[in-house]
């Protein structure tokens with residue numbers, strides 16, 4: 001299998017290197033052949049080529065079986081009014097590859113409950129899968145800017161909603177059969193369409209799935225007050241961005257959360273949900289677990305290697321249970337390096 | 347002073363009645379004369395007049411010194427595709443009165459930390475004031491709907507941003523001098539304008555205020571991980587809706603959180619941030635504290651009666667310290683009625 005690695009900026013190169021080591025180990029133990037290619041994205045690509053998503057990168061991604069991505073952005077390119085920004089590379093590659101469904105599983109490990117701001121008894125048994133629509137909505141609508149005002153258009157088509165809801169409902173079916181759809185249907189027209197389409201798709205195609213609708217503001221509360229009650233949550237792009245960062249606090253650290261961005265093809269992008277953490281870049285102390293767990297999702301979703309994926313996930317769980325904590329997780333005591341954490345998984 | 351009471355739906359009538367009792371008590375003890383008028387809004391107004399904001403209600407509001415509001419909505423009117431919906435009344439009255447600045451203070455009481463999903467040690471000393479822009483953004487932009495898609499336009503003008511930022515910066519100056527502005531400037535054009543205008547207004551007019559920018563997704567995390575670090579937070583309409591419901595979990599219950607919606611005039615709308623809770627309506631068990639605390643904000647902001655406002659706030663704090671908990675707050679033991687909680691404050 002051909003795996004494209006896009007290290008990106010900040011701690012991106014360190015955490016993708018760790019995940020590649022783990023993938024190489026998997027290849028060896030299970031007798032697979034993985035070929036790794038590397039390309040530029042984000043700020044690193046702007047510096048080298050002037051654009052955050054060079055043609056060579058997009059071309060390589062289109063011909064790869066899967067893409068492993070680090071993170072993009074940093075103070076060097078952070079002027080929001082700059083013409084080119086690292087984030088554009090990320091948005092453009094998601095869109096160009098048609099990766100409309102972004103999976104963000106949140107399953108707190110017993111060993112890291114101490115790092116969460118939430119009371120531990122609320123977290124026992126939490127296992128939430130957020131499915132965020134990733135290529136539509138206000139992120140990609142027409143934008144205007146004048147001396148006196150600015151606008152962003154949020155648009156959703158029936159087709160865009162149907163396909164991500166089908167994906168989420170299929171996942172719900174393979175789990176507890178419960179799906180929660182989040183919108184703001186009491187105010188937004190796109191949310192009313194979202195609610196109508198979701199209701200119809202689930203009623204007609206997934207009669208065995210139980211669907212519940214939640215308003216995004218209530219959801220922001222319920223996610224904290226009763227996280228155990230949710231299983232698969234499906235929502236539009238912007239709400240998904242906010243709710244998954246909020247949900248990451250259930251797991252204690254952003255540094256533990258992987259993601260998979262999928263479409264109708266086989267290629268997917270696998271990346272930690274954390275950012276490029278420029279303040280700790282190059283120090284060898286970044287938490288590699290989220291990227292390693294993203295590599296596990298890559299094995300599962302793009303390569304169809306379920307046993308291999310579970311092997312990686314179990315190894316990370318064991319490293320956490322053994323107390324191998326990077327600085328973001330170590331509420332007290334000794335924090336280990338990226339290298340030591342990776343070695344524990346290997 | 348003329349106070350217009352808009353009970354609305356669900357538990358609205360019960361909690362506004364409690365707050366009116368408290369205001370009457372304040373009038374008597376401090377020698378003021380408050381006149382109370384009552385009008386319809388929301389579902390109750392739809393049932394009686396066919397519209398969620400009758401002319402008589404708007405007229406009365408325009409001529410009142412302040413408006414005390416309960417809550418609107420309920421299953422009876424909850425079809426999101428209905429032509430008239432209770433929420434429209436709320437959005438329309440905010441807009442018609444020009445109430446662009448919505449204050450939502452979050453200050454957990456020591457006595458109710460048990461009701462919060464957040465670990466108590468993180469909550470000590472938390473005192474956050476969220477200023478939510480209330481009459482602009484995607485809530486009020488043009489909407490379209492066709493058989494194949496739907497759209498909502500998010501628009502902000504320089505003037506809309508300036509006035510709410512001035513209000514928030516003035517508040518920050520009277521508190522710790524720290525202001526956090528929340529946007530999604532790495533993706534949205536309206537957010538880039540928001541960031542530019544906020545930076546300029548604070549730099550030019552509030553050089554003594556320290557301004558920090560946060561992306562809305564990061565803010566959704568930081569609010570939980572380090573709530574103590576924030577003082578005044580200013581943000582646009584939709585982000586404010588989501589973040590304040592999330593922030594309410596710091597206080598343990600939505601039932602404790604008041605709000606004030608202010609504009610350039612004297613009249614303001616004061617309402618609890620909770621909804622109409624149709625499941626417990628009419629049972630006499632609703633938590634009246636949020637509405638009573640909203641009455642305190644009414645005394646402070648519309649009537650300029652600071653000592654009276656503090657007296658009400660202290661009385662609520664004492665009731666909480668004495669363990670007078672309604673069902674939403676009573677994690678164990680006895681839950682009291684709306685009447686008993688109100689009596690404790692009186």
Ligand SMILES: CC(C)[C@H](C(=O)O)[C@@H](O)C(=O)O
Nearest residue numbers: 087090091241273532533563
């Ligand atoms: C970097 C940014 C554009 C991106 C997003 O908002 O989608 C990030 O926050 C994420 O969630 O992957």
Ligand SMILES: CC(C)[C@H](C(=O)O)[C@@H](O)C(=O)O
Nearest residue numbers: 186187217433436437587619
């Ligand atoms: C009822 C709804 C329209 C309203 C809003 O979103 O503004 C409510 O959630 C609030 O926060 O006051």
